[in-house]
Amino acid sequence: MCAGKVISIRGHEADVFSAGYICPKGVALKDLHEDPDRLRTPLIKRDGVFVEASWDEAFAEIERRLPTLMAAHGKDSVAVMAGNPAAHKIGLLLYFPRLARALGTRNVFSASTLDQMPKQLSSGLLFGHWLSIPVPDITRCDYLLMLGANPLASNGSLWTVPDFKGKAKAMQARGGKLVVIDPRRTETAAMADAHHFIRPGGDAFLMLGMLHTLFDETLVKFGRLAGLVNGLHEVQAAVAPFTADAVAARCGMSAATIRQLARTLATTPRAAVYGRIGTCTQTYGTLASWLVDVLNIVTGHLDEAGGAMFPKAAAFAANTAGTSGTGKGVMTGRHHSRVSAAPEVMGELPVGCLAEEIETAGPGQVKAFISIATNPVLSSPNGERLARALDKLDFMVSMDIYVNETSRHADVILPGPSALEDMHYDVVFPQFSWRNHARYSEPIFDRAAGQPDEWESLVRLVAIVQGKGADRDAAQLDDEQFASDAQRLFGAQAPAVVQALGALKGLERLLDVALRSGPYGDGFGQRPDGLNLQKVKSASGAGGGMDLGELMPRMPEVLRTPSGKIELAPPLVMTDLLRATADLARPVPDMVIVGRRDVRSSNSWMHNLPLLAKGPIRCTALVHPLDAARLGLTNGSMARITRIATAHSAHSAHSANIQSIGAQVHITASMMPGVVSLPHGWGHNRPGARLQVAAERPGANLNDLLDDQLRDPLSGNAVLSGIAVRMSAVV
Ligand SMILES: Nc1nc2c(c(=O)[nH]1)N[C@H]1C(S)=C(S)[C@@H](COP(=O)(O)OP(=O)(O)OC[C@H]3O[C@@H](n4cnc5c(=O)[nH]c(N)nc54)[C@H](O)[C@@H]3O)O[C@H]1N2
Ligand SMILES: Nc1nc2c(c(=O)[nH]1)N[C@H]1C(S)=C(S)[C@@H](COP(=O)(O)OP(=O)(O)OC[C@H]3O[C@@H](n4cnc5c(=O)[nH]c(N)nc54)[C@H](O)[C@@H]3O)O[C@H]1N2
Ligand SMILES: [Mo]
16 A cells, blocks of 8 residues: 555456456546545535534434434334445445344335346346346357347446457457347447347347247257256246237337347357346336346256356355255345335335335335435436435435535535545456456555545444444444354354454455355365465455356256246246236337446446546437437437326326436437437536536436336336437427
8 A cells, every 4th residue: 555646547467357458437546536526524514504524523413313313203214225336345335234234224225226126036036046147158159149238338237247349359250149139229239240229128028029939939948957947838828929020019120030039049059148227227127137038048048158157256145155056035025115015126125216205204204314325316217306305304314425416415424435545355246247256456545544444434324323322433343243243154163263364354354254155265274275365365466366267057056946946937027927918019109218328437427537527428319310300400409308298297296307308419320210318327417516527517317307106016126218208409
């Protein structure tokens, strides 16, 4: 560690995972570190104005207000939400669940229901664990069918694949084919061997049509998994209505193309289907996510080299714990949200329910909110409604590094250290990585005096909630918690484990336990050649980390279903197929809106970093020339995009959205006619945010047009794609 300035940031060629590839956001960490708007001290709002405070003052303020509120209104009166950066920060990820548990509230939310909850649910139902999500084995794959993803911009998602472009080119060089299904000819589609437009929201229908073709043409084969799959006949019966001809109009694709996609998938020995955010953020999100894996399973590509395989992470891989090959499986709906009766999924309620839980009076009404690294005012549908609701709270705490569109509503803001002041070990991404690996990064800079790590702030919040006091030392509280956890986890072995961990504390202690008891671990001496933190640390840094090899078959060991089989026909999904059957002939709207990502942006933030913000305006509305001509839109002009009201918004005064937004038009034949694409996470013109650079070019907020009440009913995931809109020229 050192004190000083960032001179430059570059990729590390010896890195076992990235081989030196970094995206522009990595380079921009310099700007983030130096950003004058990034908070360095806690803030407390006094008489409506934020004032700087010491850490002790901030925690004292929380202790003064939160426990009394909980005592008066009950546990559910506090809502808590964790956002996307929590997936990148080991401290937030490992300690957030402790806060949620300590609060004991049902009102737990996260960005998962704006993103991948459908995939987690479908994987849980099929394979028995929320985190058993197969990824394409790209280095050996010869045919990759990709739906609703643009890894050239995103670097992959639920599939961590740095330099996707290089890997896809290598696949093409050995004769492999990449086929992209997307309503926009994206950067990824442009390099693909084939690209097909699809009507937004049509993916479940497309894949049902493909599945029907596989049954119809007797192309179904399980290969090695024969005998491990339950429910094939139920699936075959349920897909009977979905012939390629019946689904074609709904997908905006020809029946011949749909059949051909199915045949190529079935007859290419090493092939995989991959679907991502475009397939999740729709009303059939769970169905589409399920179908991706069903197609892989029934064509014999699941768990095969070059197909869709399950990574095996070195640490914190819950799907390596417990008994191999069997388990409890997953269930949903153990409780329901108070206002909309939405089922709990993975312990969470849908983000779309947060505003109404704050607005609606009665027992269990949300009176306080703790937001952790999340900006739902911009990143969730109908954020304006949420913003109004946040103003009605009795108390709000934000753990955030900026005063932004969401944290401006807080009474207390607790900032985390800069990314360069934090140690790092990827907890989430190795569960979905293209190759198994383990690497550890030391902090580059010392932290400013008094600046706690984020896990320490969470430990202090837990202590406040548990009535242990605001002035307790985080490290000591953590020691106490660890001692009791070790007893529970290791029983009679606990003293030996504690001794083996030596002087390690906090995150490093948890990481060492996870590595040593993980699938490659030394088992605290039982397997002396195995991993521990010390070994991973020595291999990291200059060494570039530890390569744990290519993806390996994991069936049936990875299964955690009660039957010990793949459950191809989960009742929840079978019932939802009836909804899709009834919906098959629904006419498609004239014009719908979808989102996109830009390589120089990260959801609703990083727009304040000069290196990323410079250059052309990125928050543009992409429209096809035919639509532009029809609507009288010209390149570079402003258009008004108005949403067409849904049944929900018609009944509720609260939920009335901002009805329209203005965005700059970019005319391009890369769009499917009838579809407009606008990135999300913009709209940095809200009063009270302190984002000087972002405010110069605030952009339009796509989520202002979207309906917080539209969800995939199974997973609770928000519908963010394929929403009917009208567009007109601003004159
Ligand atoms: N319309 C539409 N909306 C979408 C999407 C879409 O495709 N279309 N995508 C959705 C998806 S996939 C996601 S994941 C969500 C993401 O939505 P969010 O979870 O809200 O995440 P971000 O928008 O990235 O906001 C991150 C917040 O964390 C703060 N932050 C950054 N670094 C740190 C840190 O180190 N510590 C702390 N404490 N805070 C930090 C930032 O200042 C910001 O307030 O957006 C969703 N919204
Ligand atoms: N640079 C950058 N990288 C990121 C992020 C970022 O904001 N910026 N965000 C990160 C996060 S949180 C996530 S979750 C991942 C997401 O990573 P990806 O899933 O790759 O997300 P996108 O790049 O938004 O690509 C989604 C694609 O789906 C298409 N689409 C929209 N609707 C439909 C539909 O109904 N059907 C089909 N087939 N396609 C549709 C869109 O046109 C778009 O091209 O990216 C991560 N990486
Ligand atoms: Mo995401």
